[in-house]
Amino acid sequence: MTTTTTTTTTGYANVVPPAWRPDPSDERLHQPTGDSDWPWKDTWFFSMRDEASNQMLNMHITISANRNPPTRVSVTVADGVHAVTHVRRDEGHNSHDHVGNSLASLDLVHLSGDSDHELLWHGDLPEVSFEITVRGKHFASYWDEMFPAYYAVGKDGQKYSHYEQVVTGTGWIQWKGRDKVPFDGIGWRDRGWGRRKTEKMFNTGFDLLAGVLPDDSVFSLIALRSHEVAQEAPMPIAGWRSDATTLAPATGGLYWKDAMAWPARLRLDFLDGYHLDATLVRLSPSMQMAWHDAEPEPEGSGLAHAVRDHYAVFSDAEGRPFTLFTQHGYIHKVDVFRGGEFKYVLPRAEA
Numbered sequence: 313m314t315t316t317t318t319t320t321t322t323g324y325a326n327v328v329p330p331a332w333r334p335d336p337s338d339e340r341l342h343q344p345t346g347d348s349d350w351p352w353k354d355t356w357f358f359s360m361r362d363e364a365s366n367q368m369l370n371m372h373i374t375i376s377a378n379r380n381p382p383t384r385v386s387v388t389v390a391d392g393v394h395a396v397t398h399v400r401r402d403e404g405h406n407s408h409d410h411v412g413n414s415l416a417s418l419d420l421v422h423l424s425g426d427s428d429h430e431l432l433w434h435g436d437l438p439e440v441s442f443e444i445t446v447r448g449k450h451f452a453s454y455w456d457e458m459f460p461a462y463y464a465v466g467k468d469g470q471k472y473s474h475y476e477q478v479v480t481g482t483g484w485i486q487w488k489g490r491d492k493v494p495f496d497g498i499g500w501r502d503r504g505w506g507r508r509k510t511e512k513m514f515n516t517g518f519d520l521l522a523g524v525l526p527d528d529s530v531f532s533l534i535a536l537r538s539h540e541v542a543q544e545a546p547m548p549i550a551g552w553r554s555d556a557t558t559l560a561p562a563t564g565g566l567y568w569k570d571a572m573a574w575p576a577r578l579r580l581d582f583l584d585g586y587h588l589d590a591t592l593v594r595l596s597p598s599m600q601m602a603w604h605d606a607e608p609e610p611e612g613s614g615l616a617h618a619v620r621d622h623y624a625v626f627s628d629a630e631g632r633p634f635t636l637f638t639q640h641g642y643i644h645k646v647d648v649f650r651g652g653e654f655k656y657v658l659p660r661a662e663a
Contacts, residue, residue: 324584326557333559334454334475334503336423339431340408342505344377347469350507352377356411356418357603358433358446360481360499361596361623363635366392367485367495368596369442370621371416371433372603375406382406385415389440390599391487396439397601425452427556429477444483444495449530450554452477458561459550464506464513464538472513472538476502478522478530478554498524500532500637510604510617513539516547520639521567521575526632529555531580531588533562536641553582560584573640574598575624589629590636596623614647 344352354377359370368390376382383404388397400415409420412434419432429448435441454475455462463472479501484492500522518536525531533551541548551562565580565588574595580588602618619641626636 324560327584328451328554328557328559329458332451332454332458334425334452336425336429338454338473338475338505339420339423339503341375341406341411344507346466346471346507348378348507350469351379351509352507353505354411355504355603356501357504358479358499358501359621359637359639360444360446360479360495360497361635361637362481362495362497363596363623363625365485365493365495366597367493367497368395368599368621368623369435369444369481369485370599370601371435372601373412373416373418374604375404375411383413384605385413385417386601386603387416387435387437388599388601389435389437389442389485390597391485393597395597395599396437397599398437399602399605401605424448425454425475425477426450433481433483438488440485440487442483442485442495444481446479446481446499446501449478449480449498449524450556451559453532453552453554453559455550458552458559461540462536462538462548462550464508464540466507467540470506470508470513470539472504472506472508474502474504476500476532478524478532480524498635498637500639509613512613514617514641514643516543517640517642519567519569520641521578521636522638523626523634523636525588526628526630526634527555529553529558529586531562531582533565533567533580535567551580553580553584553586553588558584560586569638569640573620574622575626575636575638578626578636590626590634593625593627593633596625596635598622612647614645614650615643616646617641617643 404413416435421430486492522532531553568577
């Protein structure tokens with residue numbers, strides 16, 4: 313899906329600006345700063361798929377410094393179209409080199425923000441267990457510097473710092489009563505921290521996409537509007553591509569979905585002159601998750617933010633296949649009748 317053009321932006325090829333790379337220590341828990349009226353959250357998100365075995369996983373860890381219990385872990389594991397999701401909120405077991413709880417956790421093995429970055433992901437759900445070694449694929453991108461003010465910078469006290477990386481995963485998945493199945497897949501992960509409430513930071517849905525291309529380079533993009541961006545302003549779109557020597561922002565393109573939010577067409581351009589043109593080969597199963605629990609009524613906002621991970625196989629201009637990860641995020645009402653009015657009429661009296 314990737315054809316490299318013969319022109320590049322002058323002086324940009326083979327450049328990885330140091331400021332655009334995260335500090336490896338940002339993988340660890342942070343000390344809260346900023347406006348204490350907002351909850352502090354350290355978060356980790358992962359989504360992965362092994363096309364050969366038709367197995368998928370995703371996970372979201374939230375550790376809230378000023379909430380009790382502090383640790384919330386949500387995990388979905390899918391075998392084809394069969395999926396299970398569990399959420400566990402408790403004290404957790406968090407330290408300098410380990411985060412999570414008994415549902416799922418991460419060992420922080422080696423922190424470098426590049427292809428040597430390594431985490432060990434454990435999961436133990438009632439129906440299935442797994443152990444996946446997660447490794448970075450080329451460079452992670454630190455959005456506070458690479459895309460300043462794309463996410464909230466604190467205008468109302470909410471501030472979100474973020475980096476992300478395309479990853480590979482190797483290990484095993486074992487459904488209860490069955491043999492272990494090897495896992496060898498690709499995926500996407502991010503790391504965030506700051507003072508925020510998810511359902512109050514984004515005023516629209518969003519779309520995320522990422523992949524490992526046939527030439528072994530990787531890319532990731534998102535179209536998302538934070539609450540600090542006016543509704544009438546153009547939708548902010550940002551993304552990047554990386555290989556062994558380059559970290560380049562996206563400059564244009566097209567992403568087309570079908571009416572069910574599945575990916576259908578993709579074309580991208582990057583600052584170093586790299587061009588990407590890809591078409592759909594086949595769709596893969598999808599899986600759902602929520603980043604946060606619905607707040608109890610009537611204190612909560614009445615809204616929740618959920619995501620669905622859609623995977624597909626695309627091909628490049630030369631017909632080479634690759635796995636595409638996409639995520640469709642949306643806001644929905646959980647307090648469905650709030651502010652509404654029941655409509656009815658009384659039956660007419662009989663003549």
